[in-house]
Structure formats: C-alpha cells, structure tokens
Amino acid sequence: MCVVLTFTDELTRRQGSVDLTGLRRALGVPVVAVVAGRARDLGELRELMGDPQSWMTPVVLPPTDTAELTAWISSVLTAGRYAEPCVDARTRRVDAVLLHPLWGTLIFFATMFAFFQVIFTAAAPLQAGVEDLFGFLGGLVDAHVINPLLGSFLSDAMIGGVGGVLVFLPQIALLFFMISLLEGVGYMSRAAFLMDRVMAKAGLEGRAFVALLSSLACAIPGIMATRTLPSARDRLATMMGAPLMTCSARLPVYVLLIGLLVSPDTRFGPLGAQGAVMFVLYLVGAFSAMASAWVFSKLGRSRGPLMPFYMEMPPYRLPSPRSMVLAVWEPSKGFLRKVGKIILVTTIVLWALLNLPARGETEISAAGIDTGDDAAVSAYVLDHSYAASAGRFVAPVFDPLGFDWRINVGVLASLSAREVFVATLGQVAAAEDPDNPSNALEQMTVQDGPQAGEKLFTPAVVAALMVFFLYALQCMSTVGVMRRESGSWRWPAIAFGYMFVLAWVMALLVHTAVAALT
C-alpha cells in the first residue's frame, strides 16, 4: 500500500500542514505528496510506482475496533504533525449564503434555471452555423448528384438524418461545459449537500443524489456511481431511478420538440419560454427519478442501518482551462462517435426501410400521382414503405397518444438511442418536403384515421412525446450496464417494463390534458 496526498497546495494555502516523514513512519507505508496539474511533482510517485517491492509494509495493521481506530488515527496525525487547515474565509462566507436552507435552495433553483436559459440562447448561433453548413451540403447534393437513389441517400439519410443529430453538438458541448464549470468551481457538491435533505425524504442518502446528478450527463456513469452506496437495496432503488434523470441524449429530442411547441420569441418577461420549458422537463425528470427510487426502496423489504453521509465541500476555485477543455472535448468526442456508429447504422437501416420496396413508375402513375412531381413521388414511396408498415403495425399502441406512423417509426427506432428519433423525423421531413425540410415538420399532417389532413404536431402530441421520452428507457447501453451492475437480466427487464408503462400512461394523461386545454 502507498498513500498519495493530494491538494497539499490547498493545505498550505489554508495554513494547514503535515510532516510527510512523520506520517510515513507512523503509517509504516510510503507517503508522497502530489498536486494535480503539476507534472514535475510526479517524479517521486513515478519512482515509487516502478518498484512496489520496495514499499514498506506496516508491522501491525491498524485496529478495527472503533475506539481503538479513533485513537490510532489521532496518534498517527499527531506523529505526522498534522495541523488542520482553517476553512477558507472566502469559501466560508460564500457558503453561509449558498448552503443556507432558504437562500441556498432558492439560489440552487435560480442557477439551474439560468443553466437552461444559457443552453438555449448561447447555443443558438452555433447551431444555426451547423444548420447552414448542412444546408450548403444539401444544395451541393441537389446540384451535382444525378442518381436519384444516391441523391435520396445523401440528402435524406446523411444530411437529414445524421446531420439532423449533429446540429445538437453545440448544445451538448455547452451542457457539459456548464456541468463541469459548476463542478469545477465547487458548486456541485453544495447542490448535493442541499439535496441530501430532499433525498432523505425519498428514503435515500446524499450519495444517491451524486449518482442521480451524474445521470444528468448520461445514465451510464450514474448507474456506475451507485457502487458507492453501501446498501444493496438503496443501490438497486437508485439504479431504477437514474435513467429517468434527463440525460444528454434526451437534449436533442427535447430541443426539437420544444421548437415545435413554443416559438423562440415567446418570453415570460426577460426569460425565454423555451428555456423555461426545458427547465420544467429537467425538474420533472429529477422528481420522477427520486419518486421512483423512493418506491423501489420501499418495495425492498429489509431495512438496513442508516449510514452517515459524508461529503467534502471543496473550496471555491476557478477550474483550470485545460480541465474545462477536456471536460467538453471528451463527451463531444463520445457524442460524435455515437453519431458515427449507432446513429449512422440505424439511420441507414431506417433509410432503407423508409424507401423500400422500390416502386416502379407504372405503379406510381396507377396510384394517380404525377411522376414529374418529386415530392409527391417520395411521399408516396414513404407512405408505402416497410417502415410505414411497421409504424402502422404498432399504431394501436400509440394511437391513444395521438402519434401517427411516422412518429411510431421514430419511437421504435429511438429504442436503440434516443437521438435516432431526431434523425428519423429529419429523414421523413427531408423526404416529404425536400426544398424546405425545417418547415416540413411543422406543416406535417395526419395521414390515417378520422383526423387525416389535420396538423400532426399539435401541442398535445408534442407534449405527449416529450413526456414519453422523459419516462421511457430508450437506451440499450443503459440496459446493458444495468444488467452488468445488477448481475442479472431481471432488473433491466423490470426497469424497461415499468418505464415503458409509465411513459405510456403519463403521455396519455398529458395528451388528454393538453388536448382539453387547447
């Protein structure tokens, strides 16, 4: 064993100190100090890591009895001349406000609210840039690709589908930038501390909140973070709730749907309505995750002993630019890789399903469509494709929610990854109105049933879709991690099942409510 002391610069700055020689002798193991970000301090550690055989081992292991252990710790710290650092005065003053039961909570919600406002306002110009780029590429395809099949593949699948997802890269990068900024300056632990009270009401401890907080980026690290929970029951309960937290994969879907629901010009005073809706979606996701964790922890019969909650409050500091760049670069790279693999493959498969079987000109003419009208032809092909059959096949399930076959295809496809929903709608829109795909979604009309001809994306349908995406477990990677972390298929199956039912029921309720109001 070897002890590596970190944050020794912080210790010195706050008038604390520790004598490494004394600590080494008292512990009976090697002790080295490092400061993260200072590579030149690593020499001693490197040397040590190269030769583990030379490490001292303690002659007598530390005691396990609590009283003896406390005495041992106290004695070792004395031998190591440990002087406790004083609390950073600035940090203490800031914490007096930020950890205040009332002001702290208010500031927490205000911060979160501002967070989503920024995601919408700051990302918009960047997003427009990416959109312009793909518009330009689409123009190139139209101008130069003569083969209709290749043209359709490039403009529908590649630009409409994959490009449609890539548009959200600025927003995802911004989300991770803001999360790592909050974490870097030390605010995240304060948020976890404030939320410990709330978590206690849900029968869980603060550590579960940390897992749920990680799920804001992605449920996978969130589920992995449940390893820190000592009680198996709490761990499973947290795992069952974590996928309900609004992860970054939901972001493109929400942005698309919010764009259909609320105009960017709608404002509540100084606040954009789009950011406000996003904030509510995150809030409902967090609340549902906690409620679900609470239910599952109640279902677990055995009640373990209550473990104390430790959480270190780091001093406020400015994160290093390097760590911020890394914090944005890594998830952006991950997103691009996901787009390059899962989303690309699914999009290609979907493109095939949406465009096959191929229709001959005679058949199209026989259906009474002018073969010279490209838009009408592609709409006809789309409407009679394999994907349409699949979408119509599951229609009985989704009809009550107001979804039509095109949305159904998107929902089915999004089971592999949520962003595919955006890619699917992008493809459908590009096929239906090649000249102006961005307007196509808004103009889309219902094709089947009694409402045929009416607007498809009514507020009720969009709201139902949002709620469906809020609750449904449409992420096979999460299912896989859950299987690995819980050791059987039982829990992922339960999670998938309960979330699907919950998603369907909630979407129905919201659809009914919004339809009644509008």
Place this chain on the structure above:
Amino acid sequence: MGTTPEAQHGDGGTAVVPVHPEPVPGEERVIRWVMPPGTLGFVGAVDVLPPGLQPLLDDGTIEEIFVEPAAIRVRLGQDRAWRTEGARVRSALQAALTDRSRWTGRGGSSPDAVLAMAVTQVLDGHVGAFVRSHGGSITVIGVHAGEVEVELSGSCSHCPSAELTLAGRFENAVRELYPELRRIRAHEAASPGSRRGLGLLSLRTR
C-alpha cells in the same frame, strides 16, 4: 478532510489513549508504541504491570517492556511475530494505559529522569544528527527541576546562529517529548577553568 478525530484522553480514565506502532530499524521483534508524552509519568523498566498486560509477559508473548518519555518499547518473545500478535498486544496495552495508577516503574522515577531521557533521545535523533552535521556537539551538563543545562562545543560555540538552532530545534524537540520543560540553558564551552556556577546544580546526566 473534515474534522480531526481527537481521542479525548484523561477524562475519567475510560477514554482510549491514542497510540500507534512504529518499527525499530534492525530489531524485528521490537515495536515502539508511540503515545502522548506524560501518559505514564516515568521511564525505564516496569516493576509492576497492569493486570491486562502481565499475562502476556507470563505466557512469553512479550519478552520485555521499556517505557520511554512518549512511547512504550515492547519486545516480543523469541518465536512471536507482530503480524499475528499485534492486535492482541495493542488491545491489552490500550486497556492498560487507561489507568496509569496500575503501573509502577522500577526504582523511583522522577520527572527529571523522564526529562533526561527525552534529552538523550533528542540528541540521539535527528536534531543531534543536524548539530553533528554542522561540526558541533551538545553535551548535557545537568537536568534539574525541569531545566536542562547543556554545553555547546565545536563549531557551535561562538556561532551566532547557535542560539537559534538550539532554542528552535532542540528545545522544541525536547518539549514534544516532555511538555513540562521549563527552559534550556546553553553555555559555550569556555576555556578550561572558567566554567560558571555549575557547581550549584546536582548533576544527573545519563
């Protein structure tokens, strides 16, 4: 890092005395159990051991116990190893340390004897090594009523920073082992025949 866990000692005699083991280089069977200074109030061999420890001595687990100013030196029996006996010895030791009235040092140990041993330990330790590395030496002339009288020689005498090295390092190191230290009086080694007033002190060097 949170708060430092402070084991309270000295209240009611029930609290656990903070101790930790430190090996003695070259002596595998010996461990110094470091404890707060003044826990026992005497140094040297032990005449009467508390009931908890005596059986360990009787059955051969422990061969010898020797008290230092801020540690207890325990030597295990011939065929014993600390890996296996450590926990048992520690529990017995810790229980025994809660009641110092059960311990009796061999011969009447006075506070000055404790101080004298503390001074010796400091001079044998890294402070002594530091002085020697600067070509000087410190000789203890006497220890009396919490005062230590030392003589500086070699390059230490007449060195302007001798006052600092001694007042700083030496005194602090001794005080760590014997907090009741009143003061340290340093003399420069003078030319023979001009020693000042040392006859008044009863010399009890070790």
